[in-house]
Amino acid sequence: MRLDNPPSILAPAPQRTTPRHNPRAPAQNEPTPPVLSERSESKECPKKSRNVPIPPTVSAAHMHASAKRTHRPSRSVAFLATWLRGYLAFPLRRAPNPAKARHPLTRKRAGANRTHFPIPLLATAYCLLATFPLKLPPMKVKLLDLQEQYLSIRGEVRRVLDEVCDAQDFILGPRVERFEQNLATYCGTKHAIGVSSGTDALLCTLMALDIKPDDEVICPAFTFFATAGSIARLGAKPVFADIDPATFNLAPEAVAAKLTGNTRALMPVHLFGQLADMTAINDIAAARNLPVIEDAAQAIGAKQNGKPACAHSLAGCLSFYPTKNLGGFGDGGAICTSDDALAEKLRLLRVHGSGTRTYYHKYVGGMFRLAALQAAVLDIKLKHLDAWHEGRRRNAAIYDQMLSGSKVITPKIEKGNWSIYNQYVVRVKDRDAVKAKLTEAGIGSAVYYPMPLHLQECFAYLGHKEGDFPESERACREVLALPVYPELKEEEVRHVAKTLLAAMN
Numbered sequence: 001m002r003l004d005n006p007p008s009i010l011a012p013a014p015q016r017t018t019p020r021h022n023p024r025a026p027a028q029n030e031p032t033p034p035v036l037s038e039r040s041e042s043k044e045c046p047k048k049s050r051n052v053p054i055p056p057t058v059s060a061a062h063m064h065a066s067a068k069r070t071h072r073p074s075r076s077v078a079f080l081a082t083w084l085r086g087y088l089a090f091p092l093r094r095a096p097n098p099a100k101a102r103h104p105l106t107r108k109r110a111g112a113n114r115t116h117f118p119i120p121l122l123a124t125a126y127c128l129l130a131t132f133p134l135k136l137p138p139m140k141v142k143l144l145d146l147q148e149q150y151l152s153i154r155g156e157v158r159r160v161l162d163e164v165c166d167a168q169d170f171i172l173g174p175r176v177e178r179f180e181q182n183l184a185t186y187c188g189t190k191h192a193i194g195v196s197s198g199t200d201a202l203l204c205t206l207m208a209l210d211i212k213p214d215d216e217v218i219c220p221a222f223t224f225f226a227t228a229g230s231i232a233r234l235g236a237k238p239v240f241a242d243i244d245p246a247t248f249n250l251a252p253e254a255v256a257a258k259l260t261g262n263t264r265a266l267m268p269v270h271l272f273g274q275l276a277d278m279t280a281i282n283d284i285a286a287a288r289n290l291p292v293i294e295d296a297a298q299a300i301g302a303k304q305n306g307k308p309a310c311a312h313s314l315a316g317c318l319s320f321y322p323t324k325n326l327g328g329f330g331d332g333g334a335i336c337t338s339d340d341a342l343a344e345k346l347r348l349l350r351v352h353g354s355g356t357r358t359y360y361h362k363y364v365g366g367m368f369r370l371a372a373l374q375a376a377v378l379d380i381k382l383k384h385l386d387a388w389h390e391g392r393r394r395n396a397a398i399y400d401q402m403l404s405g406s407k408v409i410t411p412k413i414e415k416g417n418w419s420i421y422n423q424y425v426v427r428v429k430d431r432d433a434v435k436a437k438l439t440e441a442g443i444g445s446a447v448y449y450p451m452p453l454h455l456q457e458c459f460a461y462l463g464h465k466e467g468d469f470p471e472s473e474r475a476c477r478e479v480l481a482l483p484v485y486p487e488l489k490e491e492e493v494r495h496v497a498k499t500l501l502a503a504m505n
């Protein structure tokens, strides 16, 4: 039981319409025990005269207040004693009504065996709580709890997993095809090609575009490693550009400043669930006839001007890593495109460049297939995805409202953007201290990301130094992701916001 959400079992006592005969009842002028009702916390006796001790009712609000109040044992003990006296005076069993009891059909309803324990019992419980207030543990909120979501779809998921197991059909096949069709429809593209991870989706797409050593691909300095890592794995050069501090996404003007004769592609990232400025980025690309690959790993279903992520450019890459809005039971990813030739090449590349003729290879590809078990789970989850997005958006709106006007900088969603809030990322000064206070209060949070890509050890060969991308570096010092997953209860979101505000002071 949480102190800030006490259960409503402590309802007002039912009013008796006929007076109870009680030989041990106190006389009219004896002190009457107090009544604490839902409406009033007054300890005055009610005006109505009674010939029995009035059973107490304890309001939830009162109980809450009592548990928080400074403990005054003498008063509580006196109260307990009064109530124990009332309890003992209270008949546990009603006298049977002989007239009704005689009738076989009404015998059970005559009340012969009906006890009246709840009211005195609740009174006693109240007295005990007032005397020895419970020290309840503080509310804990995880950054992400995948179990709640799983429990809500467990039956559906177990059924399809059984079907795949019964068929022993694990590699590609109808399950993967069905999921790919549904995914393409969802993303507003002609094709979707399921692959082994979001990282492999990026790598496979760059391979399909023939990105080679010394080619340059422009991407943000502030993103998950895979964006730049996939470029570097092909021997190409990740060319970093700084971000727009309001959205954490690529700043189009920074992209324009990084174009050279070797630029072969642009790779914007839709970070935290909001699309980068695709109109401006597509304009820059179109002027140079460059392909754009959307890293939409964190943005499935997010929209810009009504158009979903992945449908704004030549290809969009998705991740089904379990923390994503559409998370698998392991690794998985997909590439969405409306380009027929690219889709066909991607399908070959994901199986070592081999098509229908097994062991004949048109390209050097990789083993990038999406497992049928993953596709089966993802296809079930896809049906729930919009409802889950709504849950995240609802939680984000609560944070926005509660944190507005404070020192916490909340995420800015650009006009025309519809974010799916894969993460709700705020900026705070003294971030590490604030994070430590949240951890101490039992609230999960995370830093995405603590170090920009240009300062990563593995990219030292690119020759960057601190200060090259100031907005990316500042983001790394200030960002803090708060719990936003759809199953969170409103009181939990509010508790996180309040705790964060307290931690800021």
Ligand SMILES: Cc1ncc(COP(=O)(O)O)c(C=O)c1O
Pocket: 197, 198, 199, 200, 223, 224, 226, 227, 269, 295, 297, 298, 318, 319, 320, 321, 331, 332, 333
């Ligand atoms: C922006 C971004 N790109 C790429 C990836 C890579 O996806 P995966 O982990 O499925 O390989 C991720 C995963 O977190 C990501 O956030």
